[in-house]
Amino acid sequence: MRAVRVLVLIMLVLLVVTGVTGALVLADDYRNRIYPGVAIDDASGGLMTGALDVGGLTRIAARDRLSSRLASPDSQGITLEIGAQSWQLTWAMVGQSYEVDAAVAQALAVGRERPWWLGFTRVIVPRPVTIPISVVPADPALIRANVGAIAESIATAPQDADLVVAGGQVRGVPSQEGQWLDVDQATAQVIDALQQGIDRISLKPNAIAAEIPTAEPALSQAQALLSRPFVVVVDDPLT
Numbered sequence: 001m002r003a004v005r006v007l008v009l010i011m012l013v014l015l016v017v018t019g020v021t022g023a024l025v026l027a028d029d030y031r032n033r034i035y036p037g038v039a040i041d042d043a044s045g046g047l048m049t050g051a052l053d054v055g056g057l058t059r060i061a062a063r064d065r066l067s068s069r070l071a072s073p074d075s076q077g078i079t080l081e082i083g084a085q086s087w088q089l090t091w092a093m094v095g096q097s098y099e100v101d102a103a104v105a106q107a108l109a110v111g112r113e114r115p116w117w118l119g120f121t122r123v124i125v126p127r128p129v130t131i132p133i134s135v136v137p138a139d140p141a142l143i144r145a146n147v148g149a150i151a152e153s154i155a156t157a158p159q160d161a162d163l164v165v166a167g168g169q170v171r172g173v174p175s176q177e178g179q180w181l182d183v184d185q186a187t188a189q190v191i192d193a194l195q196q197g198i199d200r201i202s203l204k205p206n207a208i209a210a211e212i213p214t215a216e217p218a219l220s221q222a223q224a225l226l227s228r229p230f231v232v233v234v235d236d237p238l239t
Contacts, residue, residue, distance in 0.1 A: 030122070030123055032058055032059070033056055033057060033058055034054050034055055034056065034057050034058075034059075034062055034107050034108050034110070035055060035110055035111045035122040035123065035126065035127075036055035036056055036122070036123060036126035037055055037122075037126030037127050037128045037129060038053075038054055038055050038107045038110050038129050038130075038131065039051040039052055039053045039054060039055070039107075039128070039129070039130050039131070040052050040054055040062075040066055040103050040104070040107055040130070040131045040132075040133050041130050041131070041132060041133070042132070042133055051130055052065065052066055052069050054066070054104070054107050055126065059104055059105075059108055062104045062107060062108070063100055063101065063104050066100050066103065066104065066133070067100055070098050070100070070133075072092075073090065073091035073092040073096065073097045073098075074090050074091075074092045075090070076090060076091040076096075077089050077090035077091055077093070077199070078190065078193055078194060078198065078199050078200065078201065079199060079200040079201075080147075080150065080186075080190065080201060080202075080203055081200065081201070081202045081203065082150070082154055082181070082202070082203050082204075082205060085154065087150055089143070089146055089190065091138070093142065093146060094138035094139060094142045094143045094146065094190075094194070095136070095138055095139035095142050096135060096136060096137060096138040096139075096194060097135070097136045098133055098134075098135055098136070099133060099134050099135065099136055100133065102133075102134075103131050103132070103133040103134075106131045107131045110129050110131070111127075137194070137195065138191065138194050140187065140191060143187050143190050143191060143194075144183060144184075144187045147181075147183050147186045147187050147190060148183050150181065150186075151180070151181035151183050151186070154179065154181060154205060155178075155179065155180050155181070156178045156179050157178045157208070158175070158176060158177055158178035158208045158209060158210040158211070159175060159176040159178075159210060160175055160210045160211055160212035160213075161173060161174055161175040161210065161212045161213060161214050161215040162212075162215065163215055172214075172215030172216075173215065174214075174215070175210035175212060175213045175214065176210065177207045177208060177209060177210065178207070178208035178210075179205040179206065179207055179208060180205060180206050180208060181203060181205045181206070182206060186203050189201060189203065
């Protein structure tokens, strides 16, 4: 009977040692891996279609998987329209991007508030946790530089009304307004649109009036003069 008790005790000790060893091995295996049940989702609700499960992944693997799910900053952006013209400002051009590293770091930190050797409990009984991924906002200076280049390309000087004489006829050339874009105002519009997730906005340039808006009354006066017959008399004193 005593021998049986000793054998049972030995078996219990072995089971405990095996269990503890297994728990420590399991906990150690997840020291550099994200615990099961952890997912990353879009904080704004527009970047991803459904949360991404990153449980069991290392930092590098989670970053690669998350980056592949998100659209490239070169393909994301906003379209600026001025009349019939349009320009595309990508996230890459204005310094806007996803906070991938920060989201992965948060996912890896889940459950790390306790000693590492207790991590096996997170593995055995996963607890659902969703980490939000946010966006690094665009750099206002880069936005202004791009808007400034657009402003230069569309800026035009006004043209005054004029008279043109051809074939004995005189006609008026109408004036044309010039235009300029308020860079500060347009930059503020773009910043606001990017923050709201708007992908297309229209910018309205300011008009510059011509100093001479019409060819009148000079046109009417010139036409009246040309309509009257006239004779040129030449007096040659030598003859």
